[in-house]
Amino acid sequence: MMERWAESLRGARENGGDIPPSGFRLVRKDGSPRDVVVSGRLHGDKAFVMFEDVTDRVRVEAALRENEGSLRRILERLPVAVAVHEMGGAIEFVNAKFTASFGYTLPDIPTLEAWTLRAYPDPAYRAGLLKMWAEWIKNSVETGREMPGGEYRVTCRDGSVRTVFITGIVTSDMKVVSILEDVTARAEAESSLRESESLYRALVETTRTGYVVLDMEGRVTDANREYVRLSGHRDLKEIMGRSVLDWSAAHNKREAWEAVLMAARDGRVMDFELDYSGPAGGLTPIEINATLVTRGGRPRIVGLCRDISARRKTQAEILALNRDLEKKVEARTAELLRAQKMEVVGRLAGGIAHDFNNILAAIRGSADLLRMSLPDGAPAEAQVEDIIRAAARGSSLTRQLTALGRKSELKLEELDLGAAAENACRMLKRLMGSGVKLETRFPPDAGRVTADTGRLSQVVMNLVINARDAIEAEGTITVSVFPAEIKEPRPGMKPSAPAGRYAVLSVRDTGSGMSPEVMSHLFEPFFTTKPEGEGTGLGLSIVYGVVAQLGGGIEVDSAPGRGTEFRVYLPVTSPS
Known part of the structure; x- marks a missing residue:
């Protein structure tokens, strides 16, 4: 990894100072691994480096490799654009985020050729991208690994151009799953940083992750616009100097304070979830990762906060689907048991009916003979007729039992x-x-x-x-x-x-x-x-x-x- 990083720095010195995005796997202090994309810019003898945690994206790609079919519904709800095409070029799936990001629906781009002609109208640019894409597919097939990925300009259906980080993987059934993340905001921020010395402010203001700096008492000393939004406010001035407990939901205030104390004591807080409550009373679920740093000679808690509303919604939908499936399985099982019970009882009844019918036939025959042997007006004639009628009703019942016992x-x-x-x-x-x-x-x-x-x-x-x-x-x-x-x-x-x-x-x-x-x-x-x-x-x-x-x-x-x-x-x- 160090050799790759050294190579990236050498390349940056030779190519105007930009450090291209590269993927690395880092191990945190607690021993857990995290996947990150590292990029930045050389400025004099200093390197300004940006670390983007892409662990969730990497996990999504791994899940896609394991079971494409069962995750199709989840793909539809993912917050990143996803497309699936065959080796022959036919595109068979694009999710809602893909259409929302670029405007194209599946009928607009039924093949890879149709997509590239519209998304990359410049012939030279398109040829270079297709050559690189073919090499990535070949390498993914040979190694079974995800593609390295890269940033490209995509022309949307409305004519606008977006900067997109494109990567993917070839599944076991030879389908190419492409993940297209719109990084236009990040690309524009990096361009602005190259033109300006205000790296810090531009970086934190263009990320979609909330950024906040707290003192050791949990009061806000700095934050970006996304964090202001997550806290339920509109302007940084509204939250400066105030405690994070002010917008922590009532049921999470104690946990929020304990997280501040943990960050101050242990130096970090990882994957901590709580709800923020805005002035209007609405709740926003947040995931926070924080670390203790020194800023201006003073200890400060720097936190990165993400809105996990979509993730919780997806989890709730999956749970609801599971519950619905369990109910259907229970209903079908009960129906099967009832059918089996009827079949068993029916067979038993049919068997009994067969033997019973033989007995009734003997009774009916004997009664008929007895009736013929009686003289007209004999006192026992009425009783014999009762026997014959009872035998007839019994025969009718045995016919029903026989019909029940077999098809x-x-x-x-x-x-x-x-x-x-x-x-x-x-x-x-x-x-x-x-x-x-x-x-x-x-x-x-x-x-x-x-x-x-x-x-x-x-x-x-x-x-x-x-x-x-x-x-x-x-x-x-x-x-x-x-x-x-x-x-x-x-x-x-x-x-x-x-x-x-x-x-x-x-x-x-x-x-x-x-x-x-x-x-x-x-x-x-x-x-x-x-x-x-x-x-x-x-x-x-x-x-x-x-x-x-x-x-x-x-x-x-x-x-x-x-x-x-x-x-x-x-x-x-x-x-x-």
Whole structure:
């Protein structure tokens, strides 16, 4: 490192005194490394040197090398301009800061050639830059390291010219990630410094980092405009001679004073975060690094302060994204467990139903023989008929259990959902009580679906019968069909249906409604809210199974006292 620095000084003496920016890794007193860019100017026998801490930028570049894909959202929010192009020259990404800095959007510069023609209009300048860029890419591919970088003049879309420090790296999948930092302010400051002896003031006033000098009591003796802004004020005069505690947030005043004492005692404070509070009451999060120096023969605390609002915002957004992802994973896991539970119970029920059906067949056969052997008017004839009717009901129940226990063979055909629902409702109207009204709405353009007519009728019948049973005295059941489109997964839909066009069967009643607790068990086999002996708890489980086989989904909207609506989504085959 010392040899590189010596070489930089020799080059500066030979080239007018400017010390070009160079990257170095320094080790702080506590042993932690920091990446810095060192530049400056020779003035007589003295070298005025500026150290810019670029550790964060270096970390960003390292993160880009590790995983480009997962950091694309973060790249979009970075406070530096970033572009990604392929080896063939096609530019595939520029972030918001890139467009904000230079005015160009991706359609303006789809290729590297288009970018260089507009950003570097001078042919000779463009040729030199492209040659250097090609060498940097080649070296990055061979070594796997980031490019050394350099400052170049970039012509913006509005014609203005910015000085930009350009560097980058070639990723493992041969994409070139370029980082373009607008250093126009710094370049202009350096130019001003070359023309003037006021190096100190020009330097601290053009940096975007707040600069403050405190006495040993924490009172301000000097500061730049950025620090004045960070403190919530407009003019240096407003804060001169005042304690930094005056604009430290109330919840941070003690920590702020302890930081002043630490700097005076230990000689430095590193990466200290606190909130500044302006006169208007707004909070600005600040990161402070301070060191103890001697100025004018007196000990002074020199602090560098950075506004970390963007960083905290990004961290909060990442945390929010993580929380949202965790919730989605939990919901999907719960849905999977419910589906597995239904499958296991269904298989068990189907197995039992098969054996039970054999027993019922024997009972039914024996009862038929007994009935034929009885003379007309025999006293036992009524009891035998009861046995036959009970066996028939048992057979019906075993058929439902069998359907629940396995995926039945469906006789699929393309049909009009509205017409199929209308046929089912026609049979159901006579099953409604005297106080229950069944209304239907079947427009001709709801859509056609691929389904089993019998199974679809069973879905309609089960939903309508459930709706009838939910109405205590008088009420209305409305069955309708309408088209819909799912653009993204719907959390409440079970099973979850993919994006696409659907025909929707809606069954809505004005009954008593359901509580969230009841709705959480709605499609579980054998779950019922009806009195013992009045329900099997299989109707909605069978509806769930049929809809799942047809690739659809079910939404339920209900609450105690305001009725219930079931919406069955079935994939559309073609418009009606």
